[in-house]
Amino acid sequence: MKKLICLALALALMLSLALPALADKDVEDMSKLVITGNAVISLEADTATLEVGAQTRGKTVAEANQDNIKIIDAIILEVEKLGIEKKYITTSNYNVYFEQDYSVVGTAQSLINGSFVVNNMLRIKINDITKVSAVIDAASAAGANNIHGLSFQSSKYEESYLEALKEAVLDAKTKAEVLALVNGMSLGRVLKVESLDTNSYNYAMNYVGTMAKEAMDTTILSGNVLVNATVTLTYELK
Template sequence: RYFLVALLAALTLWVGVKFLDEARDLTKPDIGSPTINVSGEGKVFAKPDIGSVSFSVISEGGPGPEVAQQDAAQKMESIVLFLKNSGVDEKDIKTVSYDISPLYSTENKKRELTGYEVRQTLALKVRDLAKLGALITGATELGANSIGGVSFEIDDSEALKLEARAKAIADAKAKARVLSKNLGVRLGEIISFSEYGGPVPFYGYASGFGMGGDIEKSYIPPIPTGQNEIVSNVNITFEIR
């Protein structure tokens, strides 16, 4: 009987110790494999092959909106016809806004309706950049009295994006090799990868176009295109050993 009591006591003690060990294992934080995180950047430069620009026709008239609408419509029709005759494809000509706003007089501290302003804005894509300056001049002579939003882009930039990404990855890997050497560790598998970035459009400048028909002697402005920058930024996490 004494032996049985001693055996039960020993068994109880063993179960208690085992339970405490397992409890400690459950509460022990799992820090996983050690890692390092590095970033890399890749840039590619290329000459753009598409230009974008917007033309606005702004007309005023009264007492109703019809006069301003008719004037704006006639000018815009002439501009669109000129663009098409200059080789611009119809798919690259798009109306992006059409607004009618009342005009008021505040003479003698009395607010009176005097007419309406009509503003129609056209967005244009130019695939022959050599024509861009002449198109801006021609549209202005035909009544476009606001020019803006000149920018340049690359029509097919996928290959350039891939090139920029490859450069960014190579940059990150080179940094990882240097860092692992400084830390005295060896690089293992790639744990995670992320990328951000993309083409950076180049914005030109077009100004000096006040009211339609004011350009002296059909002056054609120079529109330098510069180069576009395609950027890729990556983050790579490596396991280290």
């Protein structure tokens, strides 16, 4: 009996010690405010990136590759004539595979032939966006039959992102002050700061696809580049 009484007293003592600790933790959690701030800055695009290339077929890899090289060399030559330096023209993708051709008669399917396919893509950085249309037309005229991935950027993106971060922090602080005031409290120190990095580009032509040589006088509108910044602040409340 004495053992049971001692055990009960011990449990009661442990519980009495634990409850204030739990209460303190609840108070600690309740005295914090987590708030998110956002900011967006719109910039005029001044650079562009475009992918152009060629897909060729042949009975052998050498045949398909030789035809491909001729087109790629012609594309590079025509693009350079527009003032695009060679250092801004790089290979973004190259692959070779065998494609089987089938003949279907009724419900039966049989292999009749096949060919090797060569894909070669170039990534072109255009620092003068007034030349985007000319680059597309020149590449098409040179034999490009794959054009895609056109996106616009701004050379002022990095500095604008830092400015957007400042604005996002101010946005979060303003919201926090209002919420604290409404609840009869005031802001204390900042306990934690988190930022969410986001890149925003203007994809005016996300995929152009296969284009014929006759596709000339292409009209492209660059638009603006959006710089997004998001921060999350954790405030102590008084």
